[in-house]
Amino acid sequence: QSALTQPASVSGSPGQSLTISCTGTSNDVGGYDYVSWYQQHPGKVPKLMIFDVSNRPSGVPDRFSGSKSGNTASLTISGLQAEDEADYYCNSYTNTYGWVFGGGTKLTVL
Amino acid sequence: QVQLVQSGAEVKKPGASVKVSCKASGYTFTGYYVHWVRQAPGQGLEWMGRIDPKNGGTVYAQKFRGRVTVTGDTSITTVYMELTNLRSDDTAVYYCARDSRVAADVWGQGTTVTVSS
Numbered sequence: 001q002s003a004l005t006q007p008a009s010v011s012g013s014p015g016q017s018l019t020i021s022c023t024g025t026s027n028d029v030g031g032y033d034y035v036s037w038y039q040q041h042p043g044k045v046p047k048l049m050i051f052d053v054s055n056r057p058s059g060v061p062d063r064f065s066g067s068k069s070g071n072t073a074s075l076t077i078s079g080l081q082a083e084d085e086a087d088y089y090c091n092s093y094t095n096t097y098g099w100v101f102g103g104g105t106k107l108t109v110l
Numbered sequence: 111q112v113q114l115v116q117s118g119a120e121v122k123k124p125g126a127s128v129k130v131s132c133k134a135s136g137y138t139f140t141g142y143y144v145h146w147v148r149q150a151p152g153q154g155l156e157w158m159g160r161i162d163p164k165n166g167g168t169v170y171a172q173k174f175r176g177r178v179t180v181t182g183d184t185s186i187t188t189v190y191m192e193l194t195n196l197r198s199d200d201t202a203v204y205y206c207a208r209d210s211r212v213a214a215d216v217w218g219q220g221t222t223v224t225v226s227s
Contacts, residue, residue, distance in 0.1 A: 001172065003154070036213035038155070045205065045220060046147075046155065051213035089155050093212050097169045099145065104154035 004029065004090055004102035011108040017078040020105045022090030023071060028100055030071035034093035037066060037075045041086045049088075050075060077107075085109040112136040114144075114206050114218035121224045122196050129192040130221045132206030139187040140164040143209035146180060146191045148202040149220075156202075160209065161189055196225045 005023040012018040022029065022037075029035055037050040048057050050066035053073060065076045073092070077084055090102040117131040132144065145160040159170035163182040170178055179192045189206060204221045207214035 034212040038214070040155075045217045046214070047217075048213055048215050051211050051215070055211075057215060087154075091155075091157075091213070096172075098160070098171055099157040101147075101155040101157055 001028070001094055001096065001098065001100045004092060004100055006088075006090060006102040006105045008103070009106045009108065011110055012080045013110045014080055014082060016080050017076060018080060018107070019077075020075045020088055020090075020107070022073040022075070022092075022102045024073075024092055024100070025071055027095040028092040029068065029073050029090075031095060032093045033068070035066065035068055035073040036091045037064075038089045038091065039084075039086045040089065046089065080109055082109050112208070112216050114208060114216055116204075116206060116218040116221045119222040119224070121226065124197055124225055124227055126196050126225075127192060127194040128196060128223050129190055130204050130206075130223070132189045132191070132218050134187045134189070134208070137208070139184060144180075144182070144189045145207045145209055145214060146178075147205045147207060147214070149205070150199070150202040153202075158191070158204075163189065193223075196223075198225050201225045 033053050035053045038046040039049050040046045053068045054066040063079045067074050088105045115133045140163050143160050146158040161168050161180045182189045206218040208216040
């Protein structure tokens with residue numbers, strides 16, 4: 001199972017909105033509504049931000065939203081804040097009953 | 111509260127094996143899969159495998175099949191991940207994570223495994 005494809009880096013100014021893409025295949029992203037997104041600050045444990053493509057766990061700000069179209073999932077962060085600067089990883093269930101992560105995207109707040 | 115507590119850091123020589131434990135508390139142990147994910151220095155997250163603690167059923171990433179074994183002990187609500195024939199590129203932080211709604215909602219603190227001669 002190959003890793004899902006994410007842009008290596010994205011950047012934006014405070015208050016702006018930006019979107020991180022995550023491209024897979026019909027064997028993973030496109031085949032199931034089990035895409036999740038994780039935020040990881042340097043030296044910290046990953047934190048779940050989105051599950052089931054577009055659902056937010058309790059405590060995650062509604063500035064974070066998720067969507068999917070075909071084989072590509074997206075994480076959108078609106079009203080960008082300095083604390084959003086982190087690495088973001090997408091994840092999908094696969095047709096071999098396992099999981100696969102994306103390569104990760106480094107988000108920089110300018 | 112729900113938590114996963116992992117065993118401490120390990121230093122191993124190439125060719126050796128390592129077994130990392132993950133102690134679950136605060137929830138029904140047999141009600142959730144537990145996954146293992148690793149992260150090499152400066153690299154991304156990599157899924158290794160998972161176990162259903164209820165029946166011991168496992169699924170492994172193809173890359174690790176034959177080298178990784180995940181087991182569980184319901185009597186002490188602990189999951190183990192054993193990786194054999196270690197190489198230098200197995201140096202990483204290894205995480206266990208609880209699966210809720212096909213997502214990792216609770217993570218262990220991570221265990222650093224260093225493989226060096």
